[in-house]
Amino acid sequence: MDLLGLRLEQARRLAEQAGCRLEVSETRPPGKPESAGHWRVIRQLKTPTGWTVTVCRVPDDYTD
Numbered sequence: 001m002d003l004l005g006l007r008l009e010q011a012r013r014l015a016e017q018a019g020c021r022l023e024v025s026e027t028r029p030p031g032k033p034e035s036a037g038h039w040r041v042i043r044q045l046k047t048p049t050g051w052t053v054t055v056c057r058v059p060d061d062y063t064d
Contacts, residue, residue, distance in 0.1 A: 001051070008039035008055050021050030028056060035059055 001018055003011040008024065015022035027042070028034060035057045043054035 003041045003044050003051065003053055006041050008041065008053075011041050011053060015051060021047075023047070023050070023052040025052065025054045026056070027054055 001014060001020065003014065006014070012022055026039070037057040037059035039055040040058045041053045042056050045052045
């Protein structure tokens with residue numbers, strides 16, 4: 001299952017449909033306030049129970 005580049009909501013939905021557990025970790029620039037935009041998956045790792053994804057805010061919306 002490829003979740004890279006997806007919005008977090010889409011990644012959660014796909015993982016749920018596949019019966020996989022999804023653990024989420026957020027990243028952002030140190031010392032800066034959270035920016036506007038959508039959470040997007042930028043890293044994906046397989047775990048014994050499902051997937052761990054890292055997300056960051058992307059200010060501009062890519063076409064899905």
